[in-house]
Amino acid sequence: MFNLNYGDRRPLYIQITEKFRELILTGVMNEGDKIPSVRELAASLAINPNTIQKAYKELENSGFLLSVPAKGSFVAPVKRTADPAKIEELRRKLRSLVREMRFAGAEREVVLSEIESVYKEEKEI
Amino acid sequence: MFNLNYGDRRPLYIQITEKFRELILTGVMNEGDKIPSVRELAASLAINPNTIQKAYKELENSGFLLSVPAKGSFVAPVKRTADPAKIEELRRKLRSLVREMRFAGAEREVVLSEIESVYKEEKEI
Amino acid sequence: MFNLNYGDRRPLYIQITEKFRELILTGVMNEGDKIPSVRELAASLAINPNTIQKAYKELENSGFLLSVPAKGSFVAPVKRTADPAKIEELRRKLRSLVREMRFAGAEREVVLSEIESVYKEEKEI
């Protein structure tokens, strides 16, 4: 499914949550997709199931996964009552980034097309 | 000059760097402009000079300011690269950020309006 | 671990960053290695922890370290670019520096021996 980097000294469970975060945010995994069971992924990565458990727990806490007892874990629905503070932080980052692009010479249309393409992304899948 | 937000969980020195980044990238401050001295701004914001110093140092490291001992700090000469590689890098960051915003529940219109508002900001007037 | 030179007019925190840069660039320390904690190194060098913190921060900003709160600081994953543009930039810096050394009275042999000794330094052994 993916690989761990043992050179990276970040804890394994963090590497795993990051990986899932990336897969979900990029639309490789979508709402409702079933993810591998703890034991399954542990075997596949050859690490302790407790580590996977901890990663899944983190992902559940941050709203990326939804665990259904006796059924498995699934990618959470996108709705998630938007945390205003989080959105505000992201908007701040967005403004700063767009200003930098503008300053670097990127045309308004280039930026807009990038946005559009993201919002079309998963619909095409 | 501007205000600090103590509710904001970002460190004060980061808030300050962001503010200057914004003032410079939006063209409110231009190359060569003298900015307030470390002690002056510290007094004006009622915080410790060391905190301002830290912010100015960061801004100098990232190329926004030029600090000259015994003279003052100035907005650095700009290099509007229009470097395609730089733009490409920023586009990648933008996509990633927009995906995250979308996932967090931000509507397409919200993101677009943010872009528009940046491109309407004054600049080089 | 290493020593500070109080005769040296360079700031302590710069001496520290240089030392780590050297240790990393010469391969004595490698990606993922844990480095001494802020307080540990401060005690060992008998200086204030804030000074170490400043050095580590600089090293993190320039991509040599990765600091993780509550975990420690680690040598960052390396990206041996072999980017021609980067090399070209370094060559320009080198020419300028060597001109200055020559002007300051350094003999060609002195400069060459410096190069040789660097290329004999251990690395990735």
Place this chain on the structure above:
Amino acid sequence: MFNLNYGDRRPLYIQITEKFRELILTGVMNEGDKIPSVRELAASLAINPNTIQKAYKELENSGFLLSVPAKGSFVAPVKRTADPAKIEELRRKLRSLVREMRFAGAEREVVLSEIESVYKEEKEI
């Protein structure tokens, strides 16, 4: 002869010293060359002669120029009893830079050829 940058907020006399430093270090100007008189250069740059005076004074203090009363100012001989501290500082910079080049993938020969070419530079003129 050269231009001043009024956007640059560094003092004019500093810009002038830097310019001469560059011209001398790159071998455009050589030992014994007569440089323009204070009044001459002041007129050519359309600035106050005092500013030129100050720049020349700085250059003389740092050993780049040699002023002969009633004769003019000349590029100083290269010998200059090499200040050991200065040389040491430059050697440190050189080592650091060469390490970085080596790390970036530059071959030993590339670095050496750069040195050689600098030491041949002025002889070809």
Place this chain on the structure above:
DNA sequence: GTGGTCTAGACCACC
């Protein structure tokens, strides 16, 4: 006056 360095000590969140 200016930027810059360093110390001493407090406090925080996280693990």
Place this chain on the structure above:
DNA sequence: GTGGTCTAGACCACT
């Protein structure tokens, strides 16, 4: 325990 932020205050070199 860890990294990180902030304050308070001393000192330096330079203009």
